[in-house]
Amino acid sequence: ILSSAMDEGIARDGRIIGFGGGVVCDMAAFAASVYMRGCHLTLVPTTLLCMVDASVGGKAAIDFKGLKNMVGSFYPADEVLISFDTLRTLSDKEFLNGLAEVIKHALLSQDEELYKLLLTKKNEILSRESEALKLLLALSLAVKIWYIEQDPTESLGIRQMLNLGHTFGHALESSSHFALGGHGICVAWGTGRALEAGVALGITDKAYASGATKLFKSYGYDMDYRIGRGDWIDFREHLLKDKKKEAGKVLFVLMEGQGKATLKPLDMQVVQHLVIKKPIF
Structure with missing residues (x-):
C-alpha cells in the first residue's frame, strides 16, 4: 500500500480507501496513519465483523x-x-464471525435492547432480513461508540472493556495458527471463558453467565471447545505476550453484570483449568 501510494505520487491530502473485511481495512488504516504522517482515509467494510468492529x-x-x-x-x-x-x-x-462481536456488545451494553433483539429475532437475523440487520447494526455500533466516546485512546480503563473475550480469544487464534474458523469464533469462545472465570472468582452471577453462554450456543457457537493438555504451553506463551498488561500481568475483562465489566489479572492455574477442563455450565 505504501509503495503504491509513493509510486502514484499521493500527497498528504490524498486518500487511501480500504474496501473489504477487517484485515483489508486494518491494513489500509495503518498505512494511512503512517504515510507522510497521515493522509485521508475512507473505509468501506464488507463483512459484519468489520462493520461492527474494525471500521469504527x-x-x-x-x-x-x-x-x-x-x-x-x-x-x-x-x-x-x-x-x-x-x-x-x-x-x-463469516456472518457468525461478525455476529460474535455483536453478542459481545449486547453483554456490554448499558441497556438490554440489543440482548433482547438477539433473543427474540434470531431467525430473522440468521436469515439476514434487512430490517433486522439494520437494527442489529445500529444497536451494536451504538454500544461500541459509547465506550469509544468515554475513552478514545484507551487511557481511562473504559474502552478496554470492549476487549471482552479477546484475551482468551487472541491466544486461541495465535496458538491454533488461525485454523479454528476466524476471529469472531475465537472471541465467542473467549467470552465464555471470561464468564466462567467471573463465576469462579465470585464476580459474575452464575445465572447471568449461563444465560449469556446459552445465547452464544443458540447461534451455533461451540462454547464447550477445550484445548488439549499438550497445547497448553503454546497457548500460555501466546497469552503472556498479550498487549493488555499492567505491571507485567495480563488483564482479562470480566463481567459484573449487564453493562458492567472490570479488568482483573488471573492466576495461570485458573486459566489452565478454564481452557482445559469441562465447562461449568
Whole structure:
C-alpha cells in the first residue's frame, strides 16, 4: 500500500480507501496513519465483523510475529461507508464471525435492547432480513461508540472493556495458527471463558453467565471447545505476550453484570483449568 501510494505520487491530502473485511481495512488504516504522517482515509467494510468492529473506533493494527494486532496506531477514518447488501454475500461462517462481536456488545451494553433483539429475532437475523440487520447494526455500533466516546485512546480503563473475550480469544487464534474458523469464533469462545472465570472468582452471577453462554450456543457457537493438555504451553506463551498488561500481568475483562465489566489479572492455574477442563455450565 505504501509503495503504491509513493509510486502514484499521493500527497498528504490524498486518500487511501480500504474496501473489504477487517484485515483489508486494518491494513489500509495503518498505512494511512503512517504515510507522510497521515493522509485521508475512507473505509468501506464488507463483512459484519468489520462493520461492527474494525471500521469504527480508530484502532489500526496489523499482526506481527504471529501475534494479533501487535503493531498499530489510533487513526479514525474520515468516513465509513456501509452497504447492507454485502452481508448477503457472506458465508454462514463469516456472518457468525461478525455476529460474535455483536453478542459481545449486547453483554456490554448499558441497556438490554440489543440482548433482547438477539433473543427474540434470531431467525430473522440468521436469515439476514434487512430490517433486522439494520437494527442489529445500529444497536451494536451504538454500544461500541459509547465506550469509544468515554475513552478514545484507551487511557481511562473504559474502552478496554470492549476487549471482552479477546484475551482468551487472541491466544486461541495465535496458538491454533488461525485454523479454528476466524476471529469472531475465537472471541465467542473467549467470552465464555471470561464468564466462567467471573463465576469462579465470585464476580459474575452464575445465572447471568449461563444465560449469556446459552445465547452464544443458540447461534451455533461451540462454547464447550477445550484445548488439549499438550497445547497448553503454546497457548500460555501466546497469552503472556498479550498487549493488555499492567505491571507485567495480563488483564482479562470480566463481567459484573449487564453493562458492567472490570479488568482483573488471573492466576495461570485458573486459566489452565478454564481452557482445559469441562465447562461449568
